[in-house]
Amino acid sequence: MKVISQNRSFGGEQTVYSHSSETCDCEMTFAVYLPPQAKSGPVPVLWYLSGLTCTHENAMTKGGFQEAAADYGVAVVFPDTSPRGDNVADDDAYDLGQGAGFYVNATRDPWRAHFRMYDYIVDELRDIVLKNFPLQDRHGITGHSMGGHGAITIAIRNADKFGSLSAFAPIAHPTRSDWGRKQLSSYLGDDENTWVAHDATLLLEEHGWKGDLLIDQGADDQFLDLLKPEALANMMAKRRQPGQIRIQEGYDHSYFFVNSFARDHVEWHAERLSQ
Amino acid sequence: MKVISQNRSFGGEQTVYSHSSETCDCEMTFAVYLPPQAKSGPVPVLWYLSGLTCTHENAMTKGGFQEAAADYGVAVVFPDTSPRGDNVADDDAYDLGQGAGFYVNATRDPWRAHFRMYDYIVDELRDIVLKNFPLQDRHGITGHSMGGHGAITIAIRNADKFGSLSAFAPIAHPTRSDWGRKQLSSYLGDDENTWVAHDATLLLEEHGWKGDLLIDQGADDQFLDLLKPEALANMMAKRRQPGQIRIQEGYDHSYFFVNSFARDHVEWHAERLSQ
Numbered sequence: 001m002k003v004i005s006q007n008r009s010f011g012g013e014q015t016v017y018s019h020s021s022e023t024c025d026c027e028m029t030f031a032v033y034l035p036p037q038a039k040s041g042p043v044p045v046l047w048y049l050s051g052l053t054c055t056h057e058n059a060m061t062k063g064g065f066q067e068a069a070a071d072y073g074v075a076v077v078f079p080d081t082s083p084r085g086d087n088v089a090d091d092d093a094y095d096l097g098q099g100a101g102f103y104v105n106a107t108r109d110p111w112r113a114h115f116r117m118y119d120y121i122v123d124e125l126r127d128i129v130l131k132n133f134p135l136q137d138r139h140g141i142t143g144h145s146m147g148g149h150g151a152i153t154i155a156i157r158n159a160d161k162f163g164s165l166s167a168f169a170p171i172a173h174p175t176r177s178d179w180g181r182k183q184l185s186s187y188l189g190d191d192e193n194t195w196v197a198h199d200a201t202l203l204l205e206e207h208g209w210k211g212d213l214l215i216d217q218g219a220d221d222q223f224l225d226l227l228k229p230e231a232l233a234n235m236m237a238k239r240r241q242p243g244q245i246r247i248q249e250g251y252d253h254s255y256f257f258v259n260s261f262a263r264d265h266v267e268w269h270a271e272r273l274s275q
Numbered sequence: 276m277k278v279i280s281q282n283r284s285f286g287g288e289q290t291v292y293s294h295s296s297e298t299c300d301c302e303m304t305f306a307v308y309l310p311p312q313a314k315s316g317p318v319p320v321l322w323y324l325s326g327l328t329c330t331h332e333n334a335m336t337k338g339g340f341q342e343a344a345a346d347y348g349v350a351v352v353f354p355d356t357s358p359r360g361d362n363v364a365d366d367d368a369y370d371l372g373q374g375a376g377f378y379v380n381a382t383r384d385p386w387r388a389h390f391r392m393y394d395y396i397v398d399e400l401r402d403i404v405l406k407n408f409p410l411q412d413r414h415g416i417t418g419h420s421m422g423g424h425g426a427i428t429i430a431i432r433n434a435d436k437f438g439s440l441s442a443f444a445p446i447a448h449p450t451r452s453d454w455g456r457k458q459l460s461s462y463l464g465d466d467e468n469t470w471v472a473h474d475a476t477l478l479l480e481e482h483g484w485k486g487d488l489l490i491d492q493g494a495d496d497q498f499l500d501l502l503k504p505e506a507l508a509n510m511m512a513k514r515r516q517p518g519q520i521r522i523q524e525g526y527d528h529s530y531f532f533v534n535s536f537a538r539d540h541v542e543w544h545a546e547r548l549s550q
Binding site: 007008009011061066067218250252255257259263 | 285289493495530534538
């Protein structure tokens with residue numbers, strides 16, 4: 001691992017690393033925030049998955065997670081959203097290819113050589129951070145938009161690996177949205193049966209989530225039609241899934257929204273991971 | 276005034292405006308954060324002046340001032356750091372011309388036509404925000420690096436207009452630094468007598484500051500040689516200036532540093548402006 005940058009933040013260290021990823025077969029970048037408590041012993045870890053067009057950097061600089069993470073003694077991992085590089089397939093559209101990995105393992109050309117963000121998050125990066133940082137094997141996961149989709153789908157399918165779950169304005173029902181059908185057909189092919197494992201609403205219907213679930217959604221989000229929070233809300237009610245969907249008046253889809261509720265989510269995870 | 280963007284943040288509104296500036300003779304951009312308390316009545320205002328290469332946007336997205344501003348009921352104004360545009364003089368260097376106004380009124384060509392950031396902040400933008408937003412005529416001022424220089428020099432010279440003062444890693448003694456001599460000679464000419472009015476340490480020596488003064492400075496700041504905090508510390512001690520310079524262990528010059536102490540500064544100003 002190579003250190004790209006390191007900055008003290010709220011008494012802890014915000015560091016950016018790059019490493020050669022076996023899973024994605026390219027150099028990958030990620031950021032880790034270690035709170036001051038990590039100097040005296042291992043701390044629980046919150047994974048934050050970012051949305052379309054983002055890198056490891058957006059939430060690290062604009063999300064405002066560090067202050068609450070330092071208060072509660074939680075580390076935060078900020079992965080990138082896709083493989084990257086000149087040798088990695090891409091598309092001119094902002095919502096396909098680099099910056100838009102959708103947290104799946106692609107099975108179709110030209111994507112399958114590198115686009116394996118599901119395995120990268122669930123296995124490779126998990127092993128790397130557990131091995132290299134003073135972390136407890138207690139993981140929470142959250143994310144924004146495409147990253148909210150990643151958080152919910154990854155947590156439900158790996159409930160043994162994650163103890164707490166939340167999301168900010170997740171893509172909640174991608175098999176029925178243009179944020180989903182395009183990417184799932186490109187990465188996985190036209191057999192929609194293969195898509196079900198990457199749809200938060202359908203996964204919740206089939207498996208539920210073992211704990212309670214926190215979803216924040218801005219009422220003035222400009223992408224409500226694509227996110228489909230109503231599908232997730234309906235499924236939570238139908239399945240009697242413990243948790244809450246909070247519709248936040250006046251908030252949009254931006255990092256100003258994420259920032260405004262970052263502390264609530266860190267607190268949510270810290271409480272559940274300490275039990 | 277034209278609204279460029281508006282986002283809800285911590286129950287308030289973070290808005291970016293552009294307007295035609297008489298002082299700078301060009302279109303200027305600035306941002307204002309109004310906390311939720313501004314819906315029920317006028318609130319005090321904190322000015323945040325940014326550093327070299329910054330626009331109105333850096334501190335607005337990375338500084339993390341909104342959470343504390345909402346807690347304390349303080350508005351925050353984020354001006355740009357220079358005039359801008361194709362018709363505005365510029366220089367290839369990052370530290371001269373656009374993005375590097377240094378909070379002076381230039382008297383030399385090619386700068387004097389537009390580079391009047393001192394008057395812009397002290398008079399024009401002040402009048403605009405007081406006229407257009409629910410603000411009390413109670414002003415605090417802070418800033419980072421070049422903006423810390425701007426905050427201290429503007430506050431001391433306009434003590435009737437500002438009730439509280441702080442700075443993050445200010446350029447503290449520009450008449451004796453390469454961050455200063457280059458710009459002051461370009462904008463004001465070679466007569467160093469004209470520079471004295473733009474040097475925090477020299478102004479403090481001559482006038483002092485009417486209140487107490489808060490300075491945060493990272494111990495691992497990569498620009499310590501250019502910032503010269505020791506000159507300001509020496510002058511504060513010599514003049515028995517009330518206040519504190521806090522040397523923050525491990526912190527550098529980045530926005531991770533500013534972000535880590537943003538709440539302290541908002542609290543500092545809120546307490547003094549409410550008296």
